[in-house]
Amino acid sequence: MSVEWINPMIGGVLISLSLGAFFVLNSAICSLGDMLKNTLERKPSVSWSNQVLFLIGVLISPIIFTLLFYPTKTTSLNNEPLTVIFSALLVGTGFQLCKGGIITKATVGFISDPKTAVALITLILTFALLTQIIVSY
Amino acid sequence: MNSIYNLLLGITFGSGLILSKSFEPTTIIAFLNWTENWNPSLLYTIIGMMLVSGIFFFFEKKFNLTDGFFITKDKQIDLNAEVIIGAILFGIGWSISGLCVSTATVNLAFGHSQSTIFFLFMIIGFYCPQFFKKITL
Numbered sequence: 336m337s338v339e340w341i342n343p344m345i346g347g348v349l350i351s352l353s354l355g356a357f358f359v360l361n362s363a364i365c366s367l368g369d370m371l372k373n374t375l376e377r378k379p380s381v382s383w384s385n386q387v388l389f390l391i392g393v394l395i396s397p398i399i400f401t402l403l404f405y406p407t408k409t410t411s412l413n414n415e416p417l418t419v420i421f422s423a424l425l426v427g428t429g430f431q432l433c434k435g436g437i438i439t440k441a442t443v444g445f446i447s448d449p450k451t452a453v454a455l456i457t458l459i460l461t462f463a464l465l466t467q468i469i470v471s472y
Numbered sequence: 473m474n475s476i477y478n479l480l481l482g483i484t485f486g487s488g489l490i491l492s493k494s495f496e497p498t499t500i501i502a503f504l505n506w507t508e509n510w511n512p513s514l515l516y517t518i519i520g521m522m523l524v525s526g527i528f529f530f531f532e533k534k535f536n537l538t539d540g541f542f543i544t545k546d547k548q549i550d551l552n553a554e555v556i557i558g559a560i561l562f563g564i565g566w567s568i569s570g571l572c573v574s575t576a577t578v579n580l581a582f583g584h585s586q587s588t589i590f591f592l593f594m595i596i597g598f599y600c601p602q603f604f605k606k607i608t609l
Contacts, residue, residue, distance in 0.1 A: 336491065338598065339513065340512075340513070340515070340516045342491050342492060342493070342513075342519040343491075343492040343493065343494070343513040343514070343516035343520065343529065344516045344517065344519060344520035344555075345491055345492075346487075346488040346489065346491035346493070346494065346517050346520065347488065347489070347492055347517035347518060347520020347521040347522075347523075347524075348488070348518065348520040348521070348524050349487060349488030349491065350482050350484070350485055350488035350492070350517070350520075350521055350574075351487060351488075351520070351521040351522075351523075351524035351528075352484065352524050353481045353484040353485040353488065353490075353524050353601060354481075354484070354485065355525070355528045356477075356481055356525060357481050359504075360474065360477055360478065360481070361478070362527070366573075366574075367485070367574045367577060367588065368573040368574075368598075371573065371577070371595070371598075372598055373549055375595070377480065377526075379527070384475070385475070385478040387480075388475055388478040388479045388482065388487070389478050389479070389480060389481055389482035390482060390577070391479060392478070392479045392481060392483040392484075392485065392486065392575075393483070393485050393486040393603060394479065394480045394482075394486070394523075394577065394578075394579055394580060394581055395482075395483065395488050395577060395581070396484075396485070396486020396489075396490065396581070397486065397490060397578065397581040397582065399483050399486075399487070400486070400487050400490045400491075405506025407490050407532050408582070408584050408585070409495060409496050409497075409579055410496060410497065410498055410588075411488070411584040411585075411586055411587070412493075412497055412569060412570070412571070412584070412586040412587065412590065412601065414479065414568070414569060414586070416556070416586070416589065418527055418568060418569075419569060419586050419589050419590050420570035420589065420590075420593045421565075421568070422479075422564075422565040422566075422568035422571075422590070422591075422595040423569065423576075423589070423590040423591070423593035423594040423596075423597060424565070424569075424594075424596065424600065425561045425564055425565025425568070425597065426561075426566055426571065426572060426573065426576075426590075426592050426594050426597060427567070427573075427593065427594040427595060427596060427597015427598045427599075428558070428598075428600040428601060428602065429558045429559065429560070429561030429562025429563070429566075429567075429574055429596070429597075430558070430562055430596040430598065431558065431582075431597070431598050431599075431600070431601050431602075432554050432555065432557055432558025432562075432601050433555050433558030433559045433562055434555065434558070436562050436566070436572045436573050436574070437518070437562075437566065437567075438521070438573075438574045439520050439570060440571060441521040441522055441525065442521050442524075442525050443525075443527035444549075445521070445522055445526065446525045446528045446529050447528065447562015448549065448551075449512065449525075449526070449529055450591045451549060451550075452524035452549055454551060454557070455551075455559045458556065458559040458560065458561055458563065459560075459563040459566070460563065460593070461557050461566070462506055462560045462563030462564055462565070462567070463566050463567035464506070464567070465505050465561040466505055466563065466567035467504040467505050467506075467580065468503075468566045469566050470561075470567070470568065471505060471507060472605055
């Protein structure tokens with residue numbers, strides 16, 4: 336089985352670089368989830384508008400990527416609507432309690448506190464794998 | 473000028489997710505499902521993210537920037553029960569749908585109804601811990 340590893344790794348580097356450059360530029364360390372919450376909650380400020388701009392960039396990235404490189408498409412979720420709602424609530428609640436998801440922990444979490452980040456990534460992956468085993472059977 | 477940089481950083485973040493294909497729920501499920509056609513690309517993405525974050529961490533330690541420019545104390549989290557439960561909930565939700573906070577945001581651009589429902593309920597999930605704390609106190 337040939338495994339494509341260059342693109343995933345460069346993708347990971349780009350994700351981390353963009354968040355790292357964001358806090359160097361704005362003196363604000365935050366993940367995409369933090370930006371989403373801040374956008375909804377906070378009153379406009381320089382940092383707030385920069386976070387909104389970052390989010391707009393993320394939202395238009397598939398269009399820009401398609402124009403510059405190759406067409407992108409994604410498959411629609413084939414889950415029942417209730418399953419989608421249930422998983423979304425779990426992801427949102429888990430993100431809030433854990434102060435980040437897997438990407439947050441591997442990027443800004445790793446910069447702040449690598450040991451805790453690795454422990455939480457391991458925990459997230461373990462329960463995700465266990466869930467997948469249960470769902471499969 | 474700063475606004476353009478933040479917009480570009482958002483595009484870079486989204487492009488990283490697209491290039492690594494980790495924005496596709498099928499890639500996540502294929503990584504978590506070890507029984508058939510295991511796809512390790514997410515592992516390479518995480519390694520790529522950690523490599524860059526490790527460099528940022530090195531500079532943060534080397535120049536002792538804690539409590540200053542880079543890291544504030546509130547971003548260093550303790551491994552308490554709340555955080556651990558959050559990681560478990562996040563892992564379960566992520567495994568069911570294949571979407572997390574960042575990938576759900578990028579998927580909004582594709583306009584699939586289920587991705588949009590996921591995004592909306594994920595935002596509601598952000599406020600669930602706050603809501604439950606309020607009604608139990």
